[in-house]
Amino acid sequence: MVIAVLSGKGGTGKTTLATNLASAISEDFDVQLLDADAEEPDVHLFFDPKIEHEEEIELMLPVIDKEKCTRCRKCAEACQFGALSVFDTGVMVFESLCHGCGLCTFVCPEKAISERPKVIGKVKTGRIDDKTAFGMGILEIGEPSPVRVIRKLKENIDRDKVVIIDSPPGTSCSVVETLRKVDFAILVTEPTPFGLHDLKLAVQIVREMGIPFGIVINRDTGSYTMIDEYAGEENLVLLERIPFDRSIAEAYSEGKLFTETSPSWKIRFKKLAEKIISLSGVS
Structure with missing residues (x-):
């Protein structure tokens, strides 16, 4: 099963959710965690994975005689x-x-036209531990599009595992490439007008691509209700709420997973995975 974690905008907490979900369910499943946010990959900061293979990604550019x-x-x-x-x-x-x-x-x-290769990025793969494989795409500084890097990263997908992909933020071509052939999408949003606006864009993409999905509200305070109202109007599945909690923020700032510092959250994320599997229809 392949799960993509995305958000309509950056900074909503998709990496937080992807890393904690992968860690929590690795006790029960073989997991593959892929960081497709190739412009600024940061999943590795939470795990310090052992890199076993590295491959450069090239683009063939025309040369005029x-x-x-x-x-x-x-x-x-x-x-x-x-x-x-x-x-x-x-x-x-x-x-x-x-x-x-x-x-x-x-x-x-x-x-009169030949071609020359230009390195635009690289893909690194390895392992976090015995239960969790790892991969990440890295776009070279100054390159305009990570699509080829993401495409190459996804060639490593192992469908015998539960695959969790940390998507790029936004709703651009790189996100569409990440979403191709995934089984379920988790849309992470925040309880703000900006969060609602960009959530609507993300919902439009996954609906057009025919991907089952649900939403997670991060940094929820309970005071902003418009996302709940929108979810009700559009019959969206609200998968989970992560509160605006200082202990969660402190764990994140220290490069720690709050599912490890708080056992109750590990249980909740395991139940979240069960809900996703049920909604996706993938056995």
């Missing part, structure tokens, strides 16, 4: 991302826009 190029513009016309522009002086490649699809190389009638 000025001697062969006739500036016919076919490469630029074919590129739907606008990564190529033709001027009187030659063809300019905008590396930050290139998706490495290779179409320009294919359509060039003069065979």
